[in-house]
Amino acid sequence: MKKISILGSTGSIGTQTLDIVYQYPEQFKVMGLTTHSNIELLFAQIKQFHPEIVAVANKEKVENLKNMISTLDNSPIIVAGDQGVIEVACYGDTESIVTGIVGCAGLLPTIEAIKAGKDIALANKETLIAGGPVVLPLIEKYGVKLLPADSEHSAIFQCLQGIDNKDLKRVILTASGGAFRDLPTEKLKFVTVEDALKHPNWSMGKKITIDSATLMNKGLEVIEAHFLFEVDYSNIDIVIHPQSIIHSLIELIDTSVLAQLGWPDMRLPLLYALSWPKRIHTDWKQLDLAKMSNLTFQKPDYDKYPCIKLAYAAGKAGGAMPAVLNAANEQAVKSFLNKEITFLAIPYIIEKTCELFVSNNSSQPTLDDILEADQWARGTALMLVKK
Ligand code: NDP
Numbered sequence: 001m002k003k004i005s006i007l008g009s010t011g012s013i014g015t016q017t018l019d020i021v022y023q024y025p026e027q028f029k030v031m032g033l034t035t036h037s038n039i040e041l042l043f044a045q046i047k048q049f050h051p052e053i054v055a056v057a058n059k060e061k062v063e064n065l066k067n068m069i070s071t072l073d074n075s076p077i078i079v080a081g082d083q084g085v086i087e088v089a090c091y092g093d094t095e096s097i098v099t100g101i102v103g104c105a106g107l108l109p110t111i112e113a114i115k116a117g118k119d120i121a122l123a124n125k126e127t128l129i130a131g132g133p134v135v136l137p138l139i140e141k142y143g144v145k146l147l148p149a150d151s152e153h154s155a156i157f158q159c160l161q162g163i164d165n166k167d168l169k170r171v172i173l174t175a176s177g178g179a180f181r182d183l184p185t186e187k188l189k190f191v192t193v194e195d196a197l198k199h200p201n202w203s204m205g206k207k208i209t210i211d212s213a214t215l216m217n218k219g220l221e222v223i224e225a226h227f228l229f230e231v232d233y234s235n236i237d238i239v240i241h242p243q244s245i246i247h248s249l250i251e252l253i254d255t256s257v258l259a260q261l262g263w264p265d266m267r268l269p270l271l272y273a274l275s276w277p278k279r280i281h282t283d284w285k286q287l288d289l290a291k292m293s294n295l296t297f298q299k300p301d302y303d304k305y306p307c308i309k310l311a312y313a314a315g316k317a318g319g320a321m322p323a324v325l326n327a328a329n330e331q332a333v334k335s336f337l338n339k340e341i342t343f344l345a346i347p348y349i350i351e352k353t354c355e356l357f358v359s360n361n362s363s364q365p366t367l368d369d370i371l372e373a374d375q376w377a378r379g380t381a382l383m384l385v386k387k
């Protein structure tokens with residue numbers, strides 16, 4: 001039985017991971033859970049999964065949870081604030097940490113989990129995008145595993161099993177195309193938050209759903225792929241695949257192309273990130289290609305979706321620029337969700353923030369440099385929102 005903890009257990013990734021534990025209780029034991037504010041759901045999860053420790057990042061909510069828990073016979077340790085989330089990430093003999101926190105808030109708990117010798121099932125891509133230059137050396141130093149749970153990266157990772165890294169030529173990330181895939185570019189001016197939150201294939205948290213509508217999600221995934229698989233940006237391509245059945249592909253030096261297929265269901269990549277190198281038998285719905293309509297592919301429209309180019313540029317610039325891109329995006333998406341800016345202002349704010357950072361970038365940033373760049377970019381993006 002593998003001992004796991006879930007950071008962000010009340011979110012989309014968190015609840016889907018707990019669904020795996022519910023279905024395969026003989027495989028996994030939940031040690032720790034964390035939420036930002038959703039103590040009602042956390043309380044339900046405590047009653048169902050009996051974790052040893054839980055954290056509530058929002059300190060104001062902790063007393064309420066303590067009151068709720070006082071009715072239980074067996075209550076977990078309760079910790080609070082960002083430090084509490086870190087305590088859960090490092091707790092006891094937990095083997096694997098699922099990082100389901102959204103945004104750069106996941107960076108410090110992930111770093112501390114690595115230092116405590118935990119394997120990382122990485123859903124929280126922002127952590128690697130911002131923190132890649134410091135996270136990767138730590139993975140090496142502490143001898144832990146960084147296992148991708150993002151569906152595209154899981155697909156690539158699955159294709160790479162048994163492949164010598166020197167034989168990998170190119171990775172091809174598939175993209176659903178997001179909420180506005182079929183909308184003419186000129187109509188993007190008028191789209192609302194509600195429109196952008198309607199993802200055609202996946203049900204996810206709000207932030208990543210907006211990232212999917214701008215295609216920044218794919219841009220972030222390009223940077224994620226670069227860090228995870230050590231592929232040059234010139235060898236990372238994107239193809240629009242509206243059906244989300246092929247989750248990504250790799251091309252080898254002899255031109256052979258390998259792909260991983262499955263229904264759009266995050267539980268499969270999450271399960272593999274937790275079970276690797278083993279496979280666990282499931283009775284989930286089988287893929288039946290004969291019953292499937294066409295699988296189609298097209299080039300992304302880079303003019304319609306400027307975020308893709310911004311992400312490639314930030315990735316190639318390296319240093320703390322991906323952290324700046326990520327933080328500006330987080331702020332812009334937050335402001336869009338608050339209805340303070342239009343959809344098209346999102347790439348504009350990110351581009352301007354990155355431009356303003358160019359002369360401050362350093363090629364080998366420390367963790368402090370990255371955290372500072374992150375804060376600076378949030379402030380700068382917010383200033384641009386208010387303009
Ligand atoms: P959600 O918004 O659904 O969940 C986020 C979780 O993190 C919640 O438990 C939330 O608590 C908690 N949280 C939010 N902010 C903070 C904070 N500042 N400190 C501590 N905890 C916090 O997000 P998703 O599950 O959709 O996404 C999580 C991550 O996984 C993202 O990085 C996303 O890019 C990635 N991902 C998600 C996929 C998906 O299918 N959802 C697919 C691939 C990657 P609360 O409930 O109180 O808000």
Ligand code: MG
Nearest residue numbers: 150151152221
């Ligand atoms: Mg993905």
